[in-house]
Amino acid sequence: xxxxxxxxxxxxxxxxxxxxxxxxxxxxxxxxxxxxxxxxxxxxxxxxxxxxxxxxxxxxxxxxxxxxxxxxxxxxxxxxxxxxxxxxxxxxxxxxxxxxxxxxxxxxxxxxxxxxxxxxxxxxxxxxxxxxxxxxxxxxxxxxxxxxxxxxxxxxxxxxxxxxxxxxxx
Amino acid sequence: xxxxxxxxxxxxxxxxxxxxxxxxxxxxxxxxxxxxxxxxxxxxxxxxxxxxxxxxxxxxxxxxxxxxxxxxxxxxxxxxxxxxxxxxxxxxxxxxxxxxxxxxxxxxxxxxxxxxxxxxxxxxxxxxxxxxxxxxxxxxxxxxxxxxxxxxxxxxxxxxxxxxxxxxxxxxxxxxxxxxxxxxxxxxxxxxxxxxxxxxxxxxxxxxxxxxx
Numbered sequence: 001x002x003x004x005x006x007x008x009x010x011x012x013x014x015x016x017x018x019x020x021x022x023x024x025x026x027x028x029x030x031x032x033x034x035x036x037x038x039x040x041x042x043x044x045x046x047x048x049x050x051x052x053x054x055x056x057x058x059x060x061x062x063x064x065x066x067x068x069x070x071x072x073x074x075x076x077x078x079x080x081x082x083x084x085x086x087x088x089x090x091x092x093x094x095x096x097x098x099x100x101x102x103x104x105x106x107x108x109x110x111x112x113x114x115x116x117x118x119x120x121x122x123x124x125x126x127x128x129x130x131x132x133x134x135x136x137x138x139x140x141x142x143x144x145x146x147x148x149x150x151x152x153x154x155x156x157x158x159x160x161x162x163x164x165x166x167x168x169x170x
Numbered sequence: 171x172x173x174x175x176x177x178x179x180x181x182x183x184x185x186x187x188x189x190x191x192x193x194x195x196x197x198x199x200x201x202x203x204x205x206x207x208x209x210x211x212x213x214x215x216x217x218x219x220x221x222x223x224x225x226x227x228x229x230x231x232x233x234x235x236x237x238x239x240x241x242x243x244x245x246x247x248x249x250x251x252x253x254x255x256x257x258x259x260x261x262x263x264x265x266x267x268x269x270x271x272x273x274x275x276x277x278x279x280x281x282x283x284x285x286x287x288x289x290x291x292x293x294x295x296x297x298x299x300x301x302x303x304x305x306x307x308x309x310x311x312x313x314x315x316x317x318x319x320x321x322x323x324x325x326x327x328x329x330x331x332x333x334x335x336x337x338x339x340x341x342x343x344x345x346x347x348x349x350x351x352x353x354x355x356x357x358x359x360x361x362x363x364x365x366x367x368x369x370x371x372x373x374x375x376x377x378x379x380x381x382x383x
Contacts, residue, residue: 002242009238010219010229020218022209107210131218133182165206
């Protein structure tokens with residue numbers, strides 16, 4: 001089991017940690033990321049997860065980030081005076097952090113909304129060209145369309161995301 | 171002010187090349203709606219990004235091994251999520267283990283048996299102590315120290331039921347028969363813990379607190 005877990009954790013921890021780092025102060029990133037991975041693995045082993053592991057992990061990650069911010073409300077922001085080895089029994093202390101300039105916790109909804117507004121063909125174009133960084137010529141060929149159209153679809157998608165963010169209507 | 175699309179493309183290219191781009195460095199180059207847009211785009215990319223292919227050497231270098239072992243102990247042990255949760259709560263509360271043990275012993279009224287409390291607490295963190303045997307008094311006191319409720323600790327300690335972990339007082343049997351997925355050092359630790367446990371008729375107050383339910 002340990003090898004299987006290692007493969008799973010190695011495969012996803014970096015991605016989850018980076019997602020958490022966008023919205024959580026550095027001192028708490030590992031904590032929240034580990035909690036998300038653990039929750040997803042636990043659910044998978046207990047047969048409680050819905051759909052494939054990756055989709056479940058994505059959902060759990062957002063939930064843990066939201067939980068973090070809910071718990072944080074009203075609490076002073078602190079970071080450990082000492083960091084690193086948990087087994088180090090030297091004393092701990094607390095100092096106030098400088099403000100962490102996080103991003104909107106719900107910013108991803110703008111992407112979801114804009115993405116869901118696309119046709120399936122255009123979603124494939126956005127997936128391949130915008131998020132998988134494949135060349136426009138290759139995407140155009142795969143989708144039987146022109147490079148110009150690929151650029152236009154991507155551009156419309158980005159414009160829609162921006163509108164939603166500006167409106168706060170995402 | 172940098173262009174959001176260029177920053178995003180640069181991030182994706184670096185990440186896909188196996189580099190270590192800093193999200194915060196990129197985000198610091200924009201503000202307002204640009205910043206929200208860039209963060210949302212990066213997040214959407216990561217949501218879809220392929221997981222890293224297995225690389226044993228890179229895994230060892232990543233420092234993730236202790237976390238994986240704690241997860242394994244949670245899945246295979248008899249104390250649910252305690253092996254992952256308790257060290258994390260202790261760390262979050264900024265309490266060193268020796269201080270936590272001293273405080274726990276004091277709160278339980280067994281200050282004179284601190285060594286024994288330490289041994290039991292260690293077993294809790296390692297997933298070696300059956301959670302159902304740990305009394306509410308211990309969880310109440312522990313929760314007060316690390317900032318978690320007794321009920322939450324109790325729920326976290328419920329077995330995940332994914333494998334035949336150390337079945338209570340039969341931990342030594344598990345230690346003798348466990349193979350494969352459980353690291354040797356864990357087996358040795360279970361055996362040592364089991365052999366150090368007194369028989370029921372020799373229990374003192376500390377044993378009853380941590381094993382009597």
